[in-house]
Structures are given as C-alpha cells and as structure tokens.
Amino acid sequence: MRNKKIIFIVTGFIFSVFFVFSLYKFFTVKQIIIIGNKHLPDSEIRAILGIKEGHSILYPSSKNIYDRLKKSPWIKEAKIRKDLNGKLTIFIQESTPTAILQHNSRYYLVSNDGEVLEDFTDKIKESKIFLPVIKELDPFKDKKTLIDALNLIIFVKTKNYVNPEDEIIITGSTSENLTLNVNGFPIIVGTGDYETKFSKYMIVVTESQKRGLSLEYVDLRFPDKVIVKPSQ
Template sequence: MFALRFGQVSTKSGARQLPAWLSDGFVLPRWLRKPARALSRAYEGDYAVPPFAATGLSALCIGAFSIYGAFLGGHMPQVIQAVAARTGFAVDQVRIVGHRQTSEIDVLQELGLDGWTSLIGFDAEHARQRVATLPWVQTAAIRKVYPDEIEISIDERRPFAVWQHGSELVVIEENGNVIAPFASSRDAELPLVIGLGASEDAAGFVKLMQGYPALASRSRGYIRVGERRWDVRLDNGVTIKLPERGEREAIEQILAMDEQDAVLSSDIVAIDMRFDDRLVVQLTPEALERRNASLDSKGKPKKTERRI
C-alpha cells in the first residue's frame, strides 16, 4: 500500500514517475503519512490548488513578518493588548473599595487606562505599586476579574492630628509622619499641634489631654514651646502655660481652680504654671484697667499681675 511504502506505488500511462529518493520502499512514520499522500497527489497532478491560495499565503507571510518585527522592536505587549482588547477583554469596570480620603480620579490616573487596555496584558503588580505612592494609601491590592473588571482594595493611613509649622498645615499620623497637606473639612476635628517638634511629641500629649475632656473640648490648639513643654490655647483665647514636667498635676490643678472659681472664664489672657512655687495670672487690658482703678480708689499700690 502506498500509505506504507513508496516503492509499491504503481505507475500508469502518462503518470509522473516518483523521484528516486522517494522510491526506495522505506516505511514512513505514522505522523508523515498524510503529508506524504498530499505531496504524492500534488506531484501526480491530482491535487488542485484552491482559489486565493496565493493571497492567503501572502497574508500569512506578511502576518508572520509583522509579528517577528514587533517582537524584535519590543512592541509585542502593545500588540497583545490591542488584540485582546478587541476580542472582549478590554477593561470596562474598575471597582475601588476602602478609600475615604483618596480620590477615585487619582487612583484611575495611576492605573493608566486608555479605553483599550486589555485585562490580559494589564500589569496588576506595577499598577499596585503606583497606587501605593498616593499620599493617603498605606497598602493597596489589585485583582483582575475576568473578562473586563479590575478590583482595587485600599487601606488608608490614619490621621492623628493637624500640624502647623509656620504657615503650613499638614495632616500627620500618630508617629508624626506627614500624610498630606490639610485640605479637607473632615480633618477639621483633629487636634491642632503647633510649633517645631510638635509633630514628633504630639502623641503623648494629645492622649494626656484626651483624658481630661472638659479641658480638651475647650482647646483650640497645643503649642510646642522650645521643644521642651506645651502651651494650651483655649477657644476663648486664654493660654495655659504648662510646666516642662508635671503636666498632669498642673492640668488637674487648673481644672480644680476652674471648678471652684471659673478662672478659665475670667478676664484673663494667660495662666502661667511653669513655676513650682507660684502661679501667675495675666489679666486682659480691660481687666487690668479695672483692677488699677479699684486699687487707686483704695490707695493701694498697683500691680500688673495677680498671684494665686
């Protein structure tokens, strides 16, 4: 049989003779038998070339050379993206969860989507690294959901206070690291710490003040002085100058005085508690005038401050 041995092929009148190298009678491997039959039919003139075969062969060659050129030029990722996008794998949906401070527009910009981005060629890890560089993002995870969705999960940094240094306002974490410029009304309720070194030392003092809500609720800001101690600025403009040590005792003392004499609601500018042996109260100009007038009427020497 011809399927097994070339040497047994009979020749008819007018038929072409097989080449000598194909007529030695050897047995072909099974996987070569079908190609050999097709070759034999073409050689004997029994096989008709289908229409447009030359056109198809030309297109195949052009396509092969184009792919090879794209590979050599490093454009294969773009080619794969374009083909996959036009076959139903273009990114059509982006779902973002876990964000509160981070803008969705900023996240989409970091993804680099152009409307024809293919989910197959989309580099999720590279996109995750870019999203993680956004100010409020602590960690990010990106997952591809076939055929056309990207899911982004964001864990944001936790704001602790607003730090004012000069004219600049920034939101900081508990450890003092700067998150982003202060620009959102949702951060207006955070404690305000002011001055050089306030960001690094704010955590301990803010937590101390939170233990005294009656005073913390009336505070507008905590001022770090000389990187050594704190002033507390109240909502009525009164400043409490706390000592470098013994802050807790000083706060408890001033709260006891306020409960008894409402000293924090009096006509005063500041209460100086930096000294161990005395407490100094600075009066407002109006209160000072009234006090001096009262002293004049009584014939007593004037004083510019009152000690308690």
C-alpha cells in the same frame, strides 16, 4: 534534521508570542471599582493607577499597582484584586488627618504617623475640618517633635481630657517644651509619661477649683512636682 529543529524552535517562539499577545488582548479591564476612599476622589486614584478600561488586566502587576498607590501619602494601605472577567477592584485604607500644622504661613494636613498629607493653605478658609493645630515646628526637618506633638493630641483625645468642641493648639519648637493649649489655657507637658503627668494635672485642677483659684498655666514637665502660676 537540524533545519527541522530550527523550524520547530521558531514556530514555538511565534506561537508563544501570539499566545501572550492574545492573553493581553483578551483579558482587558472592563470595570474599575475603588472602595474605601473618603478624601481622595476616584478620579485622582485612577490617575495614580494609570489604568483605564480597555487596558490589559494582567499588566501592570498587582505589586506594581500597589507601589504606585503607596506613593500617595493619603493611601496608608491598599489591596488589589483582579478578576479575569475584567473587573479590577482597589481596596483603599486612607491615612487619617489628625492635625493641621502651621509653618511659615502655610497650613498642612498631617496624619497620626507624621506624614504630611497635603498643603491645606488654599482650602483652610473654606474648610469645615475641625482639627487641633500644631505650631512652631518644622515638619520637614523635625519629625520627632511632630510625632511627639501628635502623640500628645491622640492621648488627650483618647483619654477624654479634652472635649470635641475644645480649641486645641500645640506649641513648642522641641519635644521638651511642647505645650497643650486648651481653649487658650496652657499646659506645659513636654514629652512622654502622659498618664502620670495628666493624673497630677487633674489633682491640681480639682484642688484649685475647691479653693476658687484661677490658674495662668500648669507645668507638668518635672517628675517630682507640678508648677502652677495663679492668675493675678
């Protein structure tokens, strides 16, 4: 009786192994479809996946594939769909490059949430990308100032305080002295309360134009006043 029980267990185990092996061999990847990528080429995403046609569609798991994809700073979000007919579909939401950061003679593409997407130094001369430039801060040591600089860029663009063709450069080594340079004109903004600050800025600019005054810079950092320096 005991021998029969052992034989039954061993037979069941062998059958289970054979069944699982058959599943892995039968359900294979026949087609990989990548949707939503604009900056990352399919070949690079495939390299991240580590999956080719003919591999099992059951392994690695969807969570494992997701974790692999999220290691790329370019991939903000991803969805994975597996069909047992062999189709593996990857939906990609890429991070949006918001600015070019200049640091130690290197240029980096950064996203709106402060992620360094790639070292852009070797491509910048041949690139047609027209983005605001951030200078004077270390993106790897001072994330807060980088985020503040990006928020300033997003604000002035969203509220149409700058035109698409304007040259925008953000300077300042700390949040407190962030300066927006629009076509060479410096506006010392600091951090936070952009709505109030730029409302005051528009009043100053309008009044200066009425009086025919040229300004050297505007300082918006103080809650109770705006400092302007007329051009000599």
